Amino acid sequence: MPYVLMKLFEEAPRRFDVWMQLLTFGRLQKIREEIAASAIDSGARVLEIGCGPGTLAGMLARQGVQVTGIDTSAEMLQAARESLDGNQGGGRQVEFKRLSALEIEDSFAKETFDRVIGILVFSELSDDEIDCVFQQCREVLKPGGRLIVVDEVEPRQAVRRWLFRFLRFPLRLVTFLVLQAKDLKTSNWFKKVLYYVIEFPLMLLTFLVVPPASHPLSDLEQRLRAAGLSTTGSKRFLAGTLELQQAERGL
Numbered sequence: 412m413p414y415v416l417m418k419l420f421e422e423a424p425r426r427f428d429v430w431m432q433l434l435t436f437g438r439l440q441k442i443r444e445e446i447a448a449s450a451i452d453s454g455a456r457v458l459e460i461g462c463g464p465g466t467l468a469g470m471l472a473r474q475g476v477q478v479t480g481i482d483t484s485a486e487m488l489q490a491a492r493e494s495l496d497g498n499q500g501g502g503r504q505v506e507f508k509r510l511s512a513l514e515i516e517d518s519f520a521k522e523t524f525d526r527v528i529g530i531l532v533f534s535e536l537s538d539d540e541i542d543c544v545f546q547q548c549r550e551v552l553k554p555g556g557r558l559i560v561v562d563e564v565e566p567r568q569a570v571r572r573w574l575f576r577f578l579r580f581p582l583r584l585v586t587f588l589v590l591q592a593k594d595l596k597t598s599n600w601f602k603k604v605l606y607y608v609i610e611f612p613l614m615l616l617t618f619l620v621v622p623p624a625s626h627p628l629s630d631l632e633q634r635l636r637a638a639g640l641s642t643t644g645s646k647r648f649l650a651g652t653l654e655l656q657q658a659e660r661g662l
């Protein structure tokens with residue numbers, strides 16, 4: 412699955428959900444519905460990391476859950492607030508904050524949340540950041556609380572895995588090129604020449620060395636356990652490229 416295209420869709424927060432439904436053939440919304448229906452009591456406290464345009468946060472809030480949605484993108488948070496204003500019934504239950512996943516421990520008291528949820532956000536962090544955030548999640552979860560991770564993974568089957576790797580590179584390059592050229596339309600000719608002669612070749616080189624895109628998560632279960640959480644079950648979707656993994660903080 413070309414999850415790498417997500418980066419392009421994040422540039423248009425108000426249409427993000429529509430694109431994601433197309434990209435995941437509607438699966439993402441079904442997963443959100445499953446999470447919202449999975450015994451989260453009314454009055455429970457949930458932290459959603461990388462809440463994007465706030466779709467899941469809105470669904471949870473409408474069933475009485477107290478949600479805190481955090482994201483680093485001001486545009487995504489703006490779209491989340493607007494979509495909540497347009498939906499009756501959930502507004503008072505949700506708080507959106509501009510905050511990085513890496514600041515959770517500094518921003519919330521220990522043992523605050525019944526659930527911490529991260530959908531398609533961990534694949535945007537480096538491996539060290541993921542480990543650090545998992546540990547912070549454990550700290551802010553109540554004993555018996557659960558971390559739910561939904562993210563891109565490599566298929567287990569060898570043929571699919573190689574196909575997945577093979578398809579990722581051109582898609583990542585296209586995503587990069589479109590994102591780079593995005594602001595050029597409004598630049599004058601001098602800036603365009605500078606861009607193509609100096610900036611673009613340098614960025615292309617950087618792209619080849621450190622690709623600035625999402626990456627599939629690896630060793631998810633081991634990492635959750637290393638953070639002091641017990642994994643309680645996982646499911647795979649979309650030809651094994653999307654995983655839902657749950658882990659619990661012990662009592």
Ligand SMILES: C[S@@+](CC[C@H](N)C(=O)[O-])C[C@H]1O[C@@H](n2cnc3c(N)ncnc32)[C@H](O)[C@@H]1O
Nearest residue numbers: 461462463482483484487511512530531532535
């Ligand atoms: C692919 S979107 C997923 C949005 C949402 N979870 C959903 O399922 O619709 C990833 C989101 O994570 C946010 N993000 C990326 N890095 C982050 C970080 N370090 N801390 C918090 N949010 C982050 C991005 O701004 C983006 O809104």
